[in-house]
Structures are given as C-alpha cells and as structure tokens.
Amino acid sequence: MTSPGSLVGNPPSRWGAPGEDLAAPVPGACKREHEEWYPMTVTHRKQGTRRPGHVGAAGGVQHTGVAPFPSGRATPAPAPGHGRPGDGRVDQRGDGVWRDGDPVGRRRFADVGDIELERGGVLPGVRIAYETWGTLNEARDNVILVEHALTGDSHVVGEAGDGHASPGWWNSLIGPGRPVDPGQWFVVAANVLGGCQGSTGPASTAPDGRPWGSRFPYVTVRDQVKAEHRVLADLGIDRLAAVVGGSMGGMRALEWAVSRPDAVERCIVLASTAYATADQIAWCQSQLLAIRHDPDFSGGDYYASGRRPDAGLGLARRIAHITYRTEAELGQRFGREPQLGEDPLQAGERGRFAVESYLDHHAGKLARRFDANSYIVLTEAMNSHDVGRDRGGLRAALARVTADCTVVSVDTDRLYPPRLSDELHAALPASEREHIVSDFGHDGFLIEEDQVGRIVREALGRPRG
Ligand SMILES: CC(=O)SCCNC(=O)CCNC(=O)[C@H](O)C(C)(C)COP(=O)(O)OP(=O)(O)OC[C@H]1O[C@@H](n2cnc3c(N)ncnc32)[C@H](O)[C@@H]1OP(=O)(O)O
Ligand SMILES: N[C@@H](CCO)C(=O)O
Structure with a gap:
C-alpha cells in the first residue's frame, strides 16, 4: 500500500511507458x-x-458521484x-x-538583460512575462503594480485557457467599476523571477541550451524586485501610484517601498511580513x-x-x-x-x-x-526575505519608506499572524492598519475579495501630497 504522503509509488501510468496509451484512464481513477x-x-x-x-x-457545495481513490495518492x-x-x-x-511556443494569452514579455544577484553571480538574459490592464496616461503617474503570491502569476484577472493555466486569482479586483478601474489606472502584473509562467526560472533554457534545473541560482526577493524595476523602466515608468500584494507578493510590495522609496507613492501589504519568521x-x-x-x-x-x-x-x-x-x-x-x-x-x-x-x-x-x-x-526567496538585512535592521530599513502604506492582516492567519502586521505598521513612517475578518486563515487575502476590494479602493482614494 502507498502510505499517505509516500514519496515512492508515483502512479506509473502518469507518464506512461514507451508506447503506452497515455489517454487511457489510470486504474481506479476518474x-x-x-x-x-x-x-x-x-x-x-x-x-x-x-x-x-x-x-x-442552499449554502453548500454539492459533491456527488462515487469514485474512491486509494488513500495518500495525489490526484493523477x-x-x-x-x-x-x-x-x-x-x-x-x-x-x-509555460514555454516558448505555448499560446501567449495576455502575456507580454520584457527582456531585462543580465541580473546581478544579491547573493552573488549573474543571471544572464532574464525575461519577465507580464500583463497589463488600462492605459498609461501622459503623465505616467497612474501605474499600479500588482504582486502575486507563491503560486500565482501575472494573470490577476481573466479566464483560464488561451495560454493561462488558471483563472485570475483576484478576479474581482480589476475591471470597470471595480476597486482598480482600468479606466483610471494602468495596471501591471509580472510573473516573478524564478517562476514558471513565462518569466525566467529553473525550467527556462540556460545559455548552454539545456534547462537551468539544479543550476538555477539562489534568488532573493530583492533580486525579484530588481527584475520588476527593469520591466517598468522598459515601459517608460519610473513611479508607481501604488504597489499591492499579498503574502510573497506583499514581500515584494514592501521591498519596492524600501528599496525604491522615491518610486512608490502607496504600498498595500496584505497577509505578509517584514521578514520571514522561524515558524x-x-x-x-x-x-x-x-x-x-x-x-x-x-x-x-x-x-x-x-x-x-x-x-x-x-x-x-x-x-x-x-x-x-x-x-x-x-x-x-x-x-x-x-x-x-x-x-x-x-x-x-x-x-x-x-x-x-x-x-x-x-x-x-x-x-x-x-x-x-x-x-x-x-520558497527559498521567501525565506530570504528580511527588509532589514544589511540595512541597519528592520526599523532603519522601514524608516526609509516614504510611501503611504496600508498594512493588512487576516484575523485567523496562523502563518502570517496579525502581530507581524502590527510590527510592520508600527515601524513604518506612514501607515494605515486594516483587518480582514475571515474563517479561512492566510488564504483569506485571496478569498475575501469584497474586503480586499474595499481596502484597496480606500487606499487608492487617499490623496497623496
Ligand atoms: C481561482 C483559482 O483557482 S486561482 C488559481 C491560481 N492560483 C493562485 O494563483 C494561487 C492562489 N489560489 C489559491 O491558493 C487557491 O486556489 C484558493 C485560495 C483560491 C482556493 O480557495 P477556495 O476558493 O477557498 O478553494 P477551496 O480551498 O475551498 O478548494 C476548492 C476546491 O476543492 C474541491 N473540494 C472540496 N471538497 C473536496 C473533497 N472532499 N475532495 C476533493 N476536493 C474537494 C472543490 O471542488 C474545489 O475544486 P476546484 O478548485 O478544482 O474547483
Ligand atoms: N494560496 C496561496 C498562498 C500563498 O500565500 C498561493 O498558493 O499562492
């Protein structure tokens, strides 16, 4: 028997033996x-x-039909x-x-050159996939950067298909009449450096023609923000009206505000932290x-x-x-x-x-x-996250921030508990503290779209001097 979580015993038919009918059903699976x-x-x-x-x-999710599957196996x-x-x-x-030759969907690409990495080495020929909504105004001052979490990507809103493996992960955030109205704002969302949805990552081809695989270098949140900065520079943008993100996306949002204080007017950090904790x-x-x-x-x-x-x-x-x-x-x-x-x-x-x-x-x-x-x-990039590293500590680093910040926690978040948001809020020069009330814990920042929408709308509505 395959025990729950066992690392042996991958269903052998998943990839198939040579000549095997790959479309044939896995025994016992639907x-x-x-x-x-x-x-x-x-x-x-x-x-x-x-x-x-x-x-x-009636307020319930109906799951009907009968198809037992042996315990401990992943869905094939x-x-x-x-x-x-x-x-x-x-x-x-x-x-x-996502690889070259796959449908691009809404993606666009920025070739941002070589990235000198914080922990040493250079990642050559970096490409970042991104999506945009709305129009950049003449003053170039209506830009909102939306930062995705660990397994998200540039597809903040939209359908699945046509090049996109998943539907939008904040589907009610951007759109006419929504908290981020593309009639007013020019929204940019990039797939993070190291990701797998069009940006340079371990599955990308290295200069020797083979996938990077194990040779892909260690990258930090700071490296990721550096790559995003280049994307925006490519678009002729040197100032963000706002940067917003949750969890790992919140780390990047905060890193923007710390490392590029002159470029960020508002920073909205949800379910995140100034540093990865021991837990x-x-x-x-x-x-x-x-x-x-x-x-x-x-x-x-x-x-x-x-x-x-x-x-x-x-x-x-x-x-x-x-x-x-x-x-x-x-x-x-x-x-x-x-x-x-x-x-x-x-x-x-x-x-x-x-x-x-x-x-x-x-x-x-x-x-x-x-x-x-x-x-x-x-995951390792998230572990690297500590805005105070080599900057004289947390307080000194956060004291640099000039953005109007909004720090948001989910009351039931056991992974990024509200006390981390309290700490961040207390150390920021200008910050509003907001709370999402949710039964769903950390994922509340993705699920409680109405509350997130209200908070983002209010943060964007606060005038900046
Ligand atoms: C909307 C998207 O899927 S976005 C996809 C891209 N994802 C990202 O960018 C990362 C962010 N997203 C996530 O982490 C998650 O997908 C979340 C937070 C959005 C999921 O949140 P929720 O909406 O609460 O989904 P929930 O955890 O209840 O899971 C629902 C799924 O479990 C399934 N499910 C529920 N009960 C059972 C059960 N007993 N056995 C098996 N499956 C079950 C549901 O049918 C549903 O399936 P589906 O998502 O394939 O339709
Ligand atoms: N469910 C989110 C949580 C990470 O914060 C994700 O998969 O990206």
Missing part, C-alpha cells in the same frame, strides 16, 4: 475528478464569502500534452510550465524536503527524464495548504466525514477522510499547473 472524486456534501460556514460557484443555492496528473477538457491547461508538454521557515523546510526527497526530483534535473516530482510537490502543497487555512474551517467543512464511498477506518487499503480527499485535490491541482523547481526557488 477522468473528470471535479465531478466524481469528492462525492460528499460539505457546507461552508460563511455563505457569501465564497467565490461564485463555490456556494450552492493527466498525460503530458493532454489537459482535461476545459481545465485551461495550455502548456504544450502538460508539465505546468514560516520551518514550515517551508518540510515542503522543500518533500520535493527534494522525491526520487523523480533527480536533484532538480528532471525536465528531460519524462518524470516529474509530482508526489513531492503534492506533499509540499498539502503541508502548505493546511497552514493557509484554519483548524475551525477544516472542522466545519469536513469534520470526521469520510469521503463518500470510502471507509477511512477500513484495515488495509483504507479509504480517505473527506479532508484527505480535499488535500489530495489541491496537491494534484498544483502539480498540474506548477513546476517543482520554481516552488523551491520561490
């Missing part, structure tokens, strides 16, 4: 997991705080190059990486080890092997996802319910609790749209 894999009814506590489509007419990734119909997965190889680094360690210990990781050089460390990446996502949510939410939604058609107390090949099925789902979903090496690079 083709259309959304409808058939989690056949129970779960009820969300807070009707009205969910995204459209997550809350049923579809065969390479075969996205599920309608899943929006559009990369040609089907490995979660955050500790959670990250287990995630990094989960990936690195997957036999298919091959030291990071797996791109040509035909196998990917999906089990490790899925395990990392499971660990992370628990930290993104709350004990109360999981209890409320899943309790001790078995997944329908499964018996978690059965000896031997036991079935799953519903919460296990839920985590399996998130593990499989990420493995289909993200690259494990990028996950490592970005």
Whole structure:
C-alpha cells in the first residue's frame, strides 16, 4: 500500500511507458475528478464569502458521484500534452510550465538583460512575462503594480485557457467599476523571477541550451524586485501610484517601498511580513524536503527524464495548504466525514477522510499547473526575505519608506499572524492598519475579495501630497 504522503509509488501510468496509451484512464481513477472524486456534501460556514460557484443555492457545495481513490495518492496528473477538457491547461508538454511556443494569452514579455544577484553571480538574459490592464496616461503617474503570491502569476484577472493555466486569482479586483478601474489606472502584473509562467526560472533554457534545473541560482526577493524595476523602466515608468500584494507578493510590495522609496507613492501589504519568521521557515523546510526527497526530483534535473516530482510537490502543497487555512474551517467543512464511498477506518487499503480527499485535490491541482523547481526557488526567496538585512535592521530599513502604506492582516492567519502586521505598521513612517475578518486563515487575502476590494479602493482614494 502507498502510505499517505509516500514519496515512492508515483502512479506509473502518469507518464506512461514507451508506447503506452497515455489517454487511457489510470486504474481506479476518474477522468473528470471535479465531478466524481469528492462525492460528499460539505457546507461552508460563511455563505457569501465564497467565490461564485463555490456556494450552492442552499449554502453548500454539492459533491456527488462515487469514485474512491486509494488513500495518500495525489490526484493523477493527466498525460503530458493532454489537459482535461476545459481545465485551461495550455502548456504544450502538460508539465505546468509555460514555454516558448505555448499560446501567449495576455502575456507580454520584457527582456531585462543580465541580473546581478544579491547573493552573488549573474543571471544572464532574464525575461519577465507580464500583463497589463488600462492605459498609461501622459503623465505616467497612474501605474499600479500588482504582486502575486507563491503560486500565482501575472494573470490577476481573466479566464483560464488561451495560454493561462488558471483563472485570475483576484478576479474581482480589476475591471470597470471595480476597486482598480482600468479606466483610471494602468495596471501591471509580472510573473516573478524564478517562476514558471513565462518569466525566467529553473525550467527556462540556460545559455548552454539545456534547462537551468539544479543550476538555477539562489534568488532573493530583492533580486525579484530588481527584475520588476527593469520591466517598468522598459515601459517608460519610473513611479508607481501604488504597489499591492499579498503574502510573497506583499514581500515584494514592501521591498519596492524600501528599496525604491522615491518610486512608490502607496504600498498595500496584505497577509505578509517584514521578514520571514522561524515558524514560516520551518514550515517551508518540510515542503522543500518533500520535493527534494522525491526520487523523480533527480536533484532538480528532471525536465528531460519524462518524470516529474509530482508526489513531492503534492506533499509540499498539502503541508502548505493546511497552514493557509484554519483548524475551525477544516472542522466545519469536513469534520470526521469520510469521503463518500470510502471507509477511512477500513484495515488495509483504507479509504480517505473527506479532508484527505480535499488535500489530495489541491496537491494534484498544483502539480498540474506548477513546476517543482520554481516552488523551491520561490520558497527559498521567501525565506530570504528580511527588509532589514544589511540595512541597519528592520526599523532603519522601514524608516526609509516614504510611501503611504496600508498594512493588512487576516484575523485567523496562523502563518502570517496579525502581530507581524502590527510590527510592520508600527515601524513604518506612514501607515494605515486594516483587518480582514475571515474563517479561512492566510488564504483569506485571496478569498475575501469584497474586503480586499474595499481596502484597496480606500487606499487608492487617499490623496497623496
Ligand atoms: C481561482 C483559482 O483557482 S486561482 C488559481 C491560481 N492560483 C493562485 O494563483 C494561487 C492562489 N489560489 C489559491 O491558493 C487557491 O486556489 C484558493 C485560495 C483560491 C482556493 O480557495 P477556495 O476558493 O477557498 O478553494 P477551496 O480551498 O475551498 O478548494 C476548492 C476546491 O476543492 C474541491 N473540494 C472540496 N471538497 C473536496 C473533497 N472532499 N475532495 C476533493 N476536493 C474537494 C472543490 O471542488 C474545489 O475544486 P476546484 O478548485 O478544482 O474547483
Ligand atoms: N494560496 C496561496 C498562498 C500563498 O500565500 C498561493 O498558493 O499562492
């Protein structure tokens, strides 16, 4: 039996033996997991705080159908190059990486040259993928930079498909009449340096023609902001009306305000921190080890092997996802319910609790749209985050900030607890302190779109001298 989280026993049919019919179903698995894999009814506590489509007419999410799947397995990734119909997965190889030749969708690209890295070395020929909304005005003073979190990308709003593996992650933020109206603002969002959705990252081709893989250098949040600065310079922009981001995106937003004080008028930091804490680094360690210990990781050089460390990446996502949510939410939604058609107390090949099925789902979903090496690079960049490093400490670094800041926490965030926002707010020269009330913990900054929208709208409405 494959134990939960085991790193051995990747479903062998995932990539297929030579000549195998890759479109054939994995034994015991269903083709259309959304409808058939989690056949129970779960009820969300807070009707009205969910995204459209997550809350049923009676306030519950209906999961119907019966399709047990052995405990501990990630949802199987579809065969390479075969996205599920309608899943929006559009990369040609089907490995979660956007590559040249894939549909570009809304992406544009900036070749920003060589980046001299904070911890040494030079990353040559860096390219950053980005999207924009609205029009740059003549004064070039209506620019808002939106910074994505760990597994987000430049697709802040919009549909999946046409080059974009996922729908927008802040879908109600930008649009006519929305908190960031493209009739007024010119919005830029870039895929982070080290990512896998068009910007230079470990899956990109190095100068020797092979993927960077294990050779991709250590990059810090400061390096990432340096690359973004070049993108904006390319666009003829030297000043941001606002920079806004949550979690890892909040780290970059803050780094902008610290490293380029003259360029940032407003800085909105959600569910984030001025430095990665011991607790955050500790959670990250287990995630990094989960990936690195997957036999298919091959030291990071797996791109040509035909196998990917999906089990490790899925395990990392499971660990992370628990930290993104709350004990109360999981209890409320899943309790001790078995997944329908499964018996978690059965000896031997036991079935799953519903919460296990839920985590399996998130593990499989990420493995289909993200690259494990990028996950490592970005996680390590988050661990590097400390605005006070080599700047005389936290207070001295934050004292440089001239932006009007808004520091936002989620009341139930156990990963980036509100006290970190209190600390940041107290050390910033000009800061408003806002609170998101949510049952969903850290992910509240993504889920509570109405509250985020109100906060962003108000922050943008505050006049700047
Ligand atoms: C909207 C997007 O998906 S954005 C995609 C890009 N993602 C990013 O940029 C990163 C940010 N996004 C995230 O981290 C997450 O996707 C979040 C925070 C948006 C998810 O938040 P929520 O909307 O609360 O989703 P939630 O955690 O309830 O998970 C819902 C999923 O679990 C599934 N699920 C629920 N119960 C079960 C169960 N018992 N077994 C299996 N799956 C289950 C739901 O059907 C749903 O599937 P789907 O997302 O594939 O449609
Ligand atoms: N759910 C978010 C959390 C990271 O802050 C993500 O995957 O990016």
